[in-house]
Amino acid sequence: MAVPSPRIAERLAADFGAAAPRMLSTMERLKVAAQVDPERIHAAILIAARGNQTMFQDAVEHAQQDWRDLLDRTGLADDEWRRLVDAEFGAELPS
Numbered sequence: 001m002a003v004p005s006p007r008i009a010e011r012l013a014a015d016f017g018a019a020a021p022r023m024l025s026t027m028e029r030l031k032v033a034a035q036v037d038p039e040r041i042h043a044a045i046l047i048a049a050r051g052n053q054t055m056f057q058d059a060v061e062h063a064q065q066d067w068r069d070l071l072d073r074t075g076l077a078d079d080e081w082r083r084l085v086d087a088e089f090g091a092e093l094p095s
Helices: 006-029 038-049 055-071 082-088
Strands: none
Touching: 006 038, 006 055, 006 082, 038 055, 038 082
16 A cells, blocks of 8 residues: 555546545555555556546556556556656656
8 A cells, every 4th residue: 555646646636626535545545566666556547547537446446456467558567667657747856
């Protein structure tokens, strides 16, 4: 389980409005494999969802069942994933 990054939370709010807090909670409860960056999975879910709540739920289920396939389906399976996430969600601010 991991808290979505600020840029993921911002995109959730932009894409889903009033439903975003519930969806954020869903993402927080999602079990993410130790070998993958949670933001990568969260980004893949939002890319797959395309602003649609039903597709969001499908992407969450896909992440639980086969997160590697979800990454492949959304173009985040290779080593370029950080650059693609930056392009899609804006550059991450340094800590």
